[in-house]
Amino acid sequence: MLQDDQSRTQSTYGLQWNRYRIVRDDEDRATFRHRTGLSEDALAGKVVLDAGCGMGRYLRIAAGSPARLVVGIDLSRAVEAARDVTRGLPRVAIVRGDLLRPPFAAGGFDVIYSLGVLDHTPDPRRAFLELARLLRPGGVIAIWVYPRERRIVEAIMNAQRVVSTRLPLGVLEPLCRIAAPIGGLKRRLMASRWRPVERLGVALHLATIGVSMHPDPEVRVCDTLDWYAPRYLSRHTHAEVAGWFAEAGLVEVVDLGAGGSVFHEGQGIGINLSGRRPAGSSAR
Numbered sequence: 342m343l344q345d346d347q348s349r350t351q352s353t354y355g356l357q358w359n360r361y362r363i364v365r366d367d368e369d370r371a372t373f374r375h376r377t378g379l380s381e382d383a384l385a386g387k388v389v390l391d392a393g394c395g396m397g398r399y400l401r402i403a404a405g406s407p408a409r410l411v412v413g414i415d416l417s418r419a420v421e422a423a424r425d426v427t428r429g430l431p432r433v434a435i436v437r438g439d440l441l442r443p444p445f446a447a448g449g450f451d452v453i454y455s456l457g458v459l460d461h462t463p464d465p466r467r468a469f470l471e472l473a474r475l476l477r478p479g480g481v482i483a484i485w486v487y488p489r490e491r492r493i494v495e496a497i498m499n500a501q502r503v504v505s506t507r508l509p510l511g512v513l514e515p516l517c518r519i520a521a522p523i524g525g526l527k528r529r530l531m532a533s534r535w536r537p538v539e540r541l542g543v544a545l546h547l548a549t550i551g552v553s554m555h556p557d558p559e560v561r562v563c564d565t566l567d568w569y570a571p572r573y574l575s576r577h578t579h580a581e582v583a584g585w586f587a588e589a590g591l592v593e594v595v596d597l598g599a600g601g602s603v604f605h606e607g608q609g610i611g612i613n614l615s616g617r618r619p620a621g622s623s624a625r
């Protein structure tokens with residue numbers, strides 16, 4: 342049984358990740374390393390969990406490492422795409438399930454990462470604490486969630502999403518396709534050295550805040566849908582997320598997001614922390 346109403350999460354990501362299998366090897370590898378704080382070699386011999394694996398772009402990177410076992414879990418039919426993109430890789434298992442009630446024993450994983458997922462659950466803090474329980478003593482967890490924005494930006498985002506999250510996906514997805522070129526235009530305007538043009542780009546960006554500016558047009562459509570469609574999309578402060586790590590008793594907390602964009606200018610900068618369960622501690 343699903344906790345809360347996560348049916349829109351299931352329909353959104355079932356559609357999104359099966360229609361847009363946006364494997365981009367260089368970008369995925371760079372993003373994986375930056376947002377987990379781990380190289381593939383650091384996974385050697387480890388049992389790894391990709392919590393909210395979606396269509397498996399980062400699962401694929403971890404599964405290509407010398408890890409002992411890599412497990413991906415996702416709530417939606419995205420697991421079908423994840424199975425396809427990891428086909429042929431040994432030591433990978435994929436499970437459809439809910440992070441709010443993870444179907445795993447406490448203390449079973451050496452490494453857990455969850456990139457852009459907790460903020461799409463109805464209760465990100467609780468989902469995080471559930472994940473932290475799954476870490477063995479000495480194990481590491483890294484998460485990425487959307488950052489809280491200025492009040493005016495939050496108000497614009499919320500107003501747009503009040504409408505977009507109520508649109509049927511069959512209407513919203515074509516709208517995202519139509520809107521995606523605006524992302525390319527914003528990108529060009531905002532890069533202008535002529536200030537009035539740059540300001541025009543900023544104004545256009547505010548008005549179309551969820552329209553992705555990713556340089557790749559297909560990723561742009563996918564990211565735009567990802568922003569306008571899901572019912573749950575919470576944004577968090579560094580202090581709030583650091584509080585979850587403290588509550589879970591994690592130590593050696595590192596701010597992985599401090600370095601800025603990873604792969605291309607303007608790539609989503611979020612709240613991105615990692616931490617370790619102290620060796621010798623017991624699962625809570």
Ligand SMILES: C[S@@+](CC[C@H](N)C(=O)[O-])C[C@H]1O[C@@H](n2cnc3c(N)ncnc32)[C@H](O)[C@@H]1O
Nearest residue numbers: 354393394395415416417439440456457458461
């Ligand atoms: C923005 S996507 C990110 C996917 C992947 N981590 C990536 O970056 O490519 C969010 C994913 O979280 C999954 N998700 C949301 N709530 C979940 C839950 N309660 N349990 C498991 N997965 C969930 C969605 O199905 C979706 O595939």
